[in-house]
């Protein structure tokens with residue numbers, strides 16, 4: 035329905051429109067705050083609120099008592115006890131453009147009647163996209179925590195908040211007011227969000243639309259143990275009731291919060307004037323993709339607290355602060371078609387073709403739909419209006435459909451049963467080692483399937499593999515269609531097609547010359563890149579490097595892999611050795627026991643756990659629990675153990691599997707790959723064209739050799755990849771998580787929970803500069 039512009043509304047229409055907006059906004063409030071499941075984007079919500087505000091500004095006498103402009107958030111859920119905030123938790127007005135930020139500064143100056151030569155001084159802080167929380171400390175001890183709720187009364191989430199590692203139970207240092215409500219944002223990082231959703235999808239549970247909903251859903255759990263299992267994080271940026279003043283400026287207050295043990299946003303800056311506000315916004319836009327968590331704008335606050343006091347509040351928002359929002363990262367559009375894409379390993383991915391729409395400043399026409407189960411779960415149909423989301427550099431995703439907008443007769447999507455390639459192979463659901471079906475469907479055509487071949491070639495030339503410049507999707511497609519590229523080795527024979535290439539449209543002397551030169555450049559290649567380039571499933575960069583370092587030469591790698599191909603482990607062995615909770619020692623103990631073939635005399639009715647305790651004393655409690663969960667009773671376990679022992683692969687496969695970072699699953703994939711005639715031919719063909727540079731054994735005589743390093747926070751003098759490669763060259767192991775086994779944590783700006791864990795465990799922590807000085811860079 036076309037909207038009547040606000041300045042053309044009659045009074046009667048305005049009444050009607052205000053009623054409609056109040057209902058609509060309130061319905062969205064409930065979906066957002068109480069159900070953690072919004073159906074419109076933030077930008078669309080902001081539009082509704084803006085229109086409501088504009089109409090009210092034109093017809094002030096029509097402002098309703100329950101107007102959305104008077105409310106913050108939504109009604110509380112009945113699940114939690116109510117907590118009255120000592121000081122209300124209000125909201126901020128939004129600004130969407132530079133001139134609104136400039137006007138904000140001008141407004142403040144007018145209000146404070148500042149002379150032209152005096153600047154205001156502001157903090158500019160990232161606007162964390164999570165949910166706000168107020169945590170009350172009395173005599174430095176956490177006594178209660180509440181969500182924002184309706185702004186006056188929130189929900190009691192004390193038990194849940196106590197499980198968040200980044201929130202202190204007791205304030206550090208001294209000088210805190212006797213009573214203080216510390217306020218800030220609870221949020222979830224991108225990686226943690228992805229892992230949480232992957233686990234939920236695996237378990238067939240509902241997934242969350244975005245990290246903010248996931249954080250809200252994780253916090254608002256009746257069972258705090260569930261909250262504890264979610265890696266929620268926290269940034270402090272404000273306070274409510276406080277029994278004594280403790281700072282003169284916002285900037286000083288942030289420092290105090292930090293000293294008391296709260297994380298504060300490292301990207302926050304203090305600026306002088308309007309120009310500084312704009313620069314801070316631009317800066318924040320730049321760092322945004324690297325933060326690892328969602329921010330949706332910048333919050334500007336007048337720095338001096340006495341000035342904040344004077345400026346005060348207008349209805350629900352302070353005059354001293356404003357939120358400068360980034361352009362929307364979500365938008366609605368129409369799903370025009372669903373296409374099927376075939377990946378390198380034959381995995382089938384449905385891709386949404388969309389009516390073009392701008393999301394976060396980029397025009398989006400495609401989005402991923404992940405897999406058939408995902409389409410069915412969200413019931414996505416061609417013709418639907420969908421909510422699209424783009425976060426950082428990742429492929430846009432369809433978050434949900436808008437059921438009210440579904441056109442009549444839209445049919446559920448029928449997932450194809452056959453590959454769209456000319457072979458029309460039947461698509462099969464992938465199974466795990468243990469024979470369980472997964473959500474992935476694959477084309478079994480391998481190299482014979484032109485789609486897979488193309489995807490394979492794309493991987494082969496990609497940056498982290500052979501990194502061949504000038505050989506992109508377009509060129510690969512053209513050359514493949516002409517029959518010049520049937521396998522990776524053909525790339526190195528392209529020089530024989532020089533003349534034909536020059537005949538093609540848009541291939542000139544220079545570009546063809548450059549392309550052939552960059553191909554020649556890669557005839558000599560490091561062993562790890564060669565292995566990675568083969569595109570074996572589960573063999574990523576880390577695994578490839580570990581394999582290269584272990585085998586050192588391509589000859590040994592190929593020889594052992596071919597031997598391993600004849601020794602494929604059986605499914606029962608594979609499942610046993612893959613059980614979560616069962617380490618290599620435990621697996622060996624079980625197999626030793628099965629081979630020895632001796633029973634033990636045990637009383638009847640004893641549990642599997644008890645039986646294991648007597649029969650295989652080497653197993654620890656975790657291993658016993660894992661076996662108990664999988665096999666349940668002794669006869670089932672014993673039969674599986676004997677079968678696994680019989681299926682144990684030969685030494686070559688065990689050698690591959692025992693390489694650090696490889697493991698049974700990848701080893702099985704390598705063996706399967708080399709088990710196929712066409713893959714062996716492909717490798718031999720390639721080796722005829724290439725010179726493979728043997729891998730260097732990592733150094734053992736450096737200061738960090740053999741140590742486990744964790745990099746966390748932002749690095750300023752090198753990229754993550756560079757830091758990792760350098761550490762590994764020096765013989766160190768780089769890990770993603772901090773544990774007792776970690777030797778050094780290198781922490782940059784923005785370091786959070788990992789740094790905290792390191793401090794708690796007494797692990798050595800250093801800055802990037804100290805690290806570089808130590809490794810002699």
Ligand code: IVH
Pocket residue numbers: 123124125126127159160161162163164165166219271272333351352355357
């Ligand atoms: S200060 C009077 N600082 O944005 C309100 N809020 O729309 C003072 N938020 O409810 C809030 N980052 O949930 C403030 N650095 C920051 C923030 C921030 C995120 C959220 C918070 C607040 C909402 C305001």
